Amino acid sequence: MSNFDWQLVPSFLAAHEQGSLMGAARVLGISQPTVGRHVALLESQLGTALFERTGRGLIATPAAQRLADAARVMEAGAQSLLRGAQQSHSTLSGSVRLSASQPVACHLLPPLLARMRSELPGIQVELVASNAVSDLLRREADIAIRMVRPTQGSLVARRIGQGQVAACAHRDYLARRGTPHQPEDLLQHDLVGNDRVADIRQGFAAMGHPVPPEKFGFRTDDLIAYWQAVRAGLGIGFVASYLLKEDPDIIQVLPNLPIPALPVWLVVHREIRSSRRIRAVYDFLASALPQTF
CATH class of the missing domain: 3.40.190.10 (Periplasmic binding protein-like II)
Structure with a gap:
């Protein structure tokens, strides 16, 4: 079903387990009308009633029971996948060498690296604070944050934002x-x-x-x-x-002064981007850095 919204499932499961919209709202920490709206949307998408509304609460239909069984299997699988990913991150170890300009290295990166330390505790960071463009081709750094897009074909660059x-x-x-x-x-x-x-x-x-x-x-x-x-x-x-x-x-x-913004590139060598520890740091920076500019 192409239009099925899995984000409605938690409200459905809570209503199924609690037997009422009020109980589901209390468990989920959201309002009762929100739970009711989620259930109604799910019923509309499935084209079938999931509950009989009575004065004493909700009575699950056979369709609801089948959906609940399938949803619990899906939920268990998602939790297993999450635990596996967390365990994989916790076992990553080794050093990753970063290169960035002085302001980025001294002002933007330290709080981000403190966050990354809690997520990737086995990774040690070597930070090169330099205004020169580090030569990834000679392995002076594993990952570079640059304001200029590299032209070397063996480097992979991802634009992650722009600095004003x-x-x-x-x-x-x-x-x-x-x-x-x-x-x-x-x-x-x-x-x-x-x-x-x-x-x-x-x-x-x-x-x-x-x-x-x-x-x-x-x-x-x-x-x-x-x-x-x-x-x-x-x-x-x-x-x-x-x-x-x-x-x-x-x-x-002069906030309207026409000063061109500087594009920000996250750069890695094509041959080493498959390294698990480098990839983990690269993905973290790609997610966290755009929020700082």
Whole structure:
């Protein structure tokens, strides 16, 4: 039956075992009307009555008894499958080497890895915090989180989200120098920029406002030092939006500034993606990381 909704089965089983909608609602922790609606939908999908409604409760029909027997077998099978999966995870062991940019490695990953530790206690993580693109071809890392899609055919890349970039400054700086209201207002402010990396200056040029390196009063390619410079009030900088959640004193300015988002890729070598421990970590990150951007 193509339109059969298995999510209705728990309400049906509870009603069958308790003999009333009220009892089923109490066991499941949901409202009685919700249980009644689930049972009615299931009856509609099956095209048969499952219960006779009486003043003393519910009386199961022969069809309900057959469905209950089949549903309990299905429930037992699902529980067995879940236990097997949990046992399989608990027996995974070994090291997995991750590579990520400094902000991702230092700010996004630690709480996620703490969660992963409870789910995969046998896995040890080796974290490479680097802004350079690690060479998975030379096994410098098992899994990499990159903002650039790799071009090597032996690497498998999965896009898991995109990172927004925000123009921002410390509230004390803005109180002292004022808040910019137009993109060109940035040219009248102290700016935090990169040293050898030209991304920020290229962004200004794309908006029609080319600026020389000396316009940036503080320049660094170290992204952790960059973030700390913005937090110290050295000027307006451009950082990953998720960093703003960590410091309420950092205020976003010009929220409509056309700063391109950075795609986020989860990358693994084609030959080792079948490793159980690497696959388990890869699947965890693929599920957990998109929620952080």
